Amino acid sequence: AIQMTQSPSSLSASVGDRVTITCRASQGIRNDLGWYQQKPGKAPKLLIYAASSLHSGVPSRFSGSGSGTNFTLTISSLQPEDFATYYCLQDYNYPFTFGPGTKVDIK
Amino acid sequence: EVRLVESGGGLVQPGGSLRLSCAASGFSFSDYWMSWVRQAPGKGLEWVANIKEDGSQKNYVDSVKGRFTISRDNAENSLHLQMSSLGAEDTAVYFCVRDPRGRPPDYWGQGTLVTVSS
Numbered sequence: 001a002i003q004m005t006q007s008p009s010s011l012s013a014s015v016g017d018r019v020t021i022t023c024r025a026s027q028g029i030r031n032d033l034g035w036y037q038q039k040p041g042k043a044p045k046l047l048i049y050a051a052s053s054l055h056s057g058v059p060s061r062f063s064g065s066g067s068g069t070n071f072t073l074t075i076s077s078l079q080p081e082d083f084a085t086y087y088c089l090q091d092y093n094y095p096f097t098f099g100p101g102t103k104v105d106i107k
Numbered sequence: 108e109v110r111l112v113e114s115g116g117g118l119v120q121p122g123g124s125l126r127l128s129c130a131a132s133g134f135s136f137s138d139y140w141m142s143w144v145r146q147a148p149g150k151g152l153e154w155v156a157n158i159k160e161d162g163s164q165k166n167y168v169d170s171v172k173g174r175f176t177i178s179r180d181n182a183e184n185s186l187h188l189q190m191s192s193l194g195a196e197d198t199a200v201y202f203c204v205r206d207p208r209g210r211p212p213d214y215w216g217q218g219t220l221v222t223v224s225s
Contacts, residue, residue: 001168001169032211033211034210034211034212036152038152042217043202043215043216043217043218044152044202044215045215046211046212046213046214049210049211049213050210055213087151087152089152089154089211089212091210091211091212094166095154095166095167095168095169096142096154096157096211096212097154098151098152098153098154099151100151101151101152
């Protein structure tokens, strides 16, 4: 199975900050990568698919980039509602695998 | 509006069985793959299984192969997960997720909690 890693595992940031989260795959996955946001007690929400495409209804402050093995999720200006845990997912092959998550909390 | 509502979770003894269901609405269910994803308490997400639009292809994570069976009823717009030989490691919230072909799973239900304990 493809292993997904994320860094950092957690970060503290302030409203208005630019935040970047990195995801790395153990082998090349083209651009078959999604990013999810999850708040405590809630279901995850898809933010980005195909590494850089914004899912319907997601604010434009979220963006994704990368291909192959290295990917990034960027929040251009952190908003109060963005404090959450973020996961990457490879849907290149089975079994689909998630990264361990990055928790973004308030500095 | 896409709506996915899971049911069937609960407390089950080790070695026992449980069947989860998911009622789908707001989209053409038979046009989509569907997945189950789980999350152990305080842990990350784990993709469990998915099933093709017509039920002819199924995929599973190794840890559940031979124990879990995914199925669907397109006439009833429902997805199911039959779980057997349950162990403590299967304790989790189980999410039903729409799985568009060529894209990662997009819309999620709110989940149903399965607790395996004596």
